[in-house]
Each structure stands twice: as structure tokens, then as C-alpha cells.
Amino acid sequence: NAGVTQTPKFQVLKTGQSMTLQCAQDMNHNSMYWYRQDPGMGLRLIYYSASEGTTDKGEVPNGYNVSRLNKREFSLRLESAAPSQTSVYFCASSDPTGGYEQYFGPGTRLTVT
Amino acid sequence: GQQVMQIPQYQHVQEGEDFTTYCNSSTTLSNIQWYKQRPGGHPVFLIQLVKSGEVKKQKRLTFQFGEAKKNSSLHITATQTTDVGTYFCAGDRGSTLGRLYFGRGTQLTVWP
Numbered sequence: 001n002a003g004v005t006q007t008p009k010f011q012v013l014k015t016g017q018s019m020t021l022q023c024a025q026d027m028n029h030n031s032m033y034w035y036r037q038d039p040g041m042g043l044r045l046i047y048y049s050a051s052e053g054t055t056d057k058g059e060v061p062n063g064y065n066v067s068r069l070n071k072r073e074f075s076l077r078l079e080s081a082a083p084s085q086t087s088v089y090f091c092a093s094s095d096p097t098g099g100y101e102q103y104f105g106p107g108t109r110l111t112v113t
Numbered sequence: 114g115q116q117v118m119q120i121p122q123y124q125h126v127q128e129g130e131d132f133t134t135y136c137n138s139s140t141t142l143s144n145i146q147w148y149k150q151r152p153g154g155h156p157v158f159l160i161q162l163v164k165s166g167e168v169k170k171q172k173r174l175t176f177q178f179g180e181a182k183k184n185s186s187l188h189i190t191a192t193q194t195t196d197v198g199t200y201f202c203a204g205d206r207g208s209t210l211g212r213l214y215f216g217r218g219t220q221l222t223v224w225p
Contacts, residue, residue: 030211031210031211033211033212035215040122040217041217042119042201042215042216042217042218043156043201043215043218044215045212045213045215048210048211048212050210050211056210056212058212090155090156092156094211096211099144099161100144100146100205100211100213101146101158101161102146102148102156102158102203102211102213103158104155104156104157105155106154106155107155
């Protein structure tokens with residue numbers, strides 16, 4: 001099992017450009033999450049999805065959109081990137097029957113210039 | 114606002130010294146989880162505490178959940194250089210959606 005995979009690992013964007021971060025899990029988990037991590041700020045939830053076809057806003061959703069394409073995949077889209085979105089982005093998944101412990105992907109380091 | 118407070122933000126210790134990080138929630142939690150993130154890595158699940166007053170041990174690590182299920186602590190005895198990283202607590206408020214509320218983490222540095 002690969003667990004949670006994320007692409008790309010690194011990305012540099014110019015202000016105003018758009019991009020989609022991809023996430024996939026092979027553990028048959030229902031719930032998936034997108035976090036951003038900034039120095040000293042911990043992990044802040046952007047969006048999450050409890051099941052295919054449903055998404056909910058987290059703590060910092062502005063400037064982002066998500067798509068739960070199917071049970072395996074959950075993508076995060078930046079429509080018009082801003083320097084404030086420079087961060088490390090983590091995708092995670094969990095299974096309610098397993099106690100909701102979250103499994104994280106390796107992260108995407110995004111720089112917006 | 115911050116749902117789960119975690120202190121201290123940074124801790125520097127000499128190898129062999131003990132280390133403790135504390136977590137406090139503004140609301141009662143159904144359970145609390147702890148994660149470790151090595152430098153440059155991703156958070157990795159360590160343990161989950163569910164019961165009021167619960168204490169669990171993993172080798173040199175001791176985890177406690179408060180009686181009111183609002184606070185928790187992680188204590189490491191005789192730190193080693195392999196303990197370096199950031200430790201996060203994450204509170205579960207009982208939602209069926211699996212959402213966790215993460216503290217900001219304690220970054221531990223261990224000097225040899």
C-alpha cells in the first residue's frame with residue numbers, strides 16, 4: 001500500500017496563476033482533508049470531505065476550492081495564487097471505524113512569487 | 114479562533130533531560146490524538162486517548178488525558194536525539210466527519 005500520495009512535491013507559481021494539488025489514498029478511507037502548515041501556526045484545516053461528493057469548509061478556506069473526485073482522490077485548487085498562499089500543503093485521510101487517526105501524505109511545498 | 118492551545122511552542126533540552134508538552138481545549142473532547150513530525154517530514158500518528166484520566170505509555174513516552182477530557186500532556190523521559198521533531202496534539206470533538214482540531218505544536222530540539 002502506498003498510503004496517501006500527493007503531487008507535485010514542489011511547485012513555484014507566479015501571483016495570479018492557478019494550479020491543482022492532487023491527493024490520492026489507497027486505504028479505502030471515507031474522510032479526506034487538506035491542511036496548510038506555516039511556521040509557528042501548526043496545521044490549519046482548509047477543507048475536508050467526509051465522503052465522496054461532500055465537502056466542508058475548514059478554518060482557512062478562502063482562496064481555495066476542492067473536489068472529491070471519487071473515494072480515492074481529493075484535489076485542492078488555487079484559482080488565482082497569492083504570496084500569502086506560500087506554504088506546505090498536506091493531504092490526509094482517515095477511517096471513522098478505525099478511530100479517526102489521520103494518515104498524512106508527504107506534502108507539497110508551494111511558493112508563490 | 115484557536116480551539117486547542119499547546120505549550121510551549123519551542124523546547125530545547127540536553128540529551129537525557131525530560132520533556133513535556135501540554136495541550137488544553139476550550140471544549141470537552143471525545144478523544145485526543147498525538148502526532149510527531151520529523152524535520153522536513155509529515156505528521157505521523159502516535160496515539161489516541163479516549164477515556165477520562167487515561168494514561169498510556171510507549172517506551173519513554175507517557176501520554177495523559179485529563180479527568181475533564183479538556184487537557185492532555187505528553188512526557189518524554191530521558192530524551193534522545195531521535196526524539197527531535199514537532200509534537201502535535203489534536204482534539205476530536207465527537208463529529209462523525211472525523212475533523213480534528215490541531216494545536217500549534219511544540220518543536221523539540223535535543224542537544225547531544
